[in-house]
Amino acid sequence: MYPRIGSHHGNPAVTAGRASSFHHAAPPASGAAGLGIRVAVKPEYRITPPPQLIQQMGDIPRSNFQFDFDFERKVLAELEKESPDWSRLGLENLPSRSSEAPPPSGPAGDPIINKYISSGLSREAVPLAVANYGDNPTKVREFVNGYTRLREMGFSSSSIAEALVKNNNNMDEALAYFLNSSS
Structure with missing residues (x-):
């Protein structure tokens, strides 16, 4: 009732029209005759595979920076208090802003x-x-x-x-x- 996929039975005019616009793959191996689906891609829709990237010279350096999430939580908890006590965080040895030199402006x-x-x-x-x-x-x-x-x-x-x-x-x-x- 339905034509077999990959077969050339049926209307010869239709089959000839299809053959001219598609590239067909080689016929299946003799052991797999009639099994599977043959797929053809029109040349205008084919793409070339991407070029192989050359391997990088050496490894990409990784950061060894470790963010202190516990310290950040302590700072945020202290900030929420009505009167924060920054000495508990060990910040008493930091230089004050007034003693810092102003950053240079411009280049x-x-x-x-x-x-x-x-x-x-x-x-x-x-x-x-x-x-x-x-x-x-x-x-x-x-x-x-x-x-x-x-x-x-x-x-x-x-x-x-x-x-x-x-x-x-x-x-x-x-x-x-x-x-x-x-x-």
């Missing part, structure tokens, strides 16, 4: 950037201002003031810098730039 502690930061300008905005305007005090201050105000409004750092530079540090025009670009 290798740039003296121009440090000059503006020490005058009280924003540590986040000064490197961007100096990158765009160099050591021009007027432009750097305008940029930092506009940057700080726009940052307080919730705009992202990179888009604020772009808007201020495009609009010559005019905060109103930079704000209009944001409002027009968001619609």
